[in-house]
Amino acid sequence: MFLGVNTLNVDAKGRLAIPVKHRDALAECCASRVTVTINPISKARCLWLFPDDEWRKVALKLAELPAMDGRSQALKRLLLGNASEIEIDAQGRILLSAEQRRYAGLGKRVALVGQVNKFEIWDEQAWQGNLDNWLDQVADDTSGSTAQLDGITL
Numbered sequence: 001m002f003l004g005v006n007t008l009n010v011d012a013k014g015r016l017a018i019p020v021k022h023r024d025a026l027a028e029c030c031a032s033r034v035t036v037t038i039n040p041i042s043k044a045r046c047l048w049l050f051p052d053d054e055w056r057k058v059a060l061k062l063a064e065l066p067a068m069d070g071r072s073q074a075l076k077r078l079l080l081g082n083a084s085e086i087e088i089d090a091q092g093r094i095l096l097s098a099e100q101r102r103y104a105g106l107g108k109r110v111a112l113v114g115q116v117n118k119f120e121i122w123d124e125q126a127w128q129g130n131l132d133n134w135l136d137q138v139a140d141d142t143s144g145s146t147a148q149l150d151g152i153t154l
Contacts, residue, residue, distance in 0.1 A: 002116060032087055034050060035086065036049050037083040038100065038103050052085075062076050109125075
């Protein structure tokens with residue numbers, strides 16, 4: 001399970017060192033093989049980093065989408081077309097492509113955000129800039145009831 005936020009540096013070549021605790025988990029679950037792609041769902045741009053086993057599930061679901069549906073084809077083009085299969089190197093780093101870095105607006109500092117089965121990779125300033133928006137979204141409850149996730153009250 002991938003949780004927490006880590007702020008990290010991207011070097012001049014676009015390499016990102018995965019924190020040791022996550023590196024060890026990735027070595028165990030997917031032999032240090034990951035896939036990085038863009039997040040096309042949100043206007044706030046970031047990258048998604050999937051362990052190989054999780055990425056295969058996503059790719060199989062994408063393959064099942066209808067070939068004659070324009071929205072499905074667009075989603076496939078974005079997720080699959082921007083995907084990079086990567087093996088974590090001996091120093092625990094992954095190489096983010098120039099196109100991926102440009103899409104997500106990544107600078108030297110990034111936030112690696114655990115999302116249980118994957119990570120999001122954000123430019124650190126974009127991550128910080130979105131926090132207040134997300135807090136407002138969660139707190140904006142016009143009905144007066146508490147948030148619920150499939151029977152779990154928060």
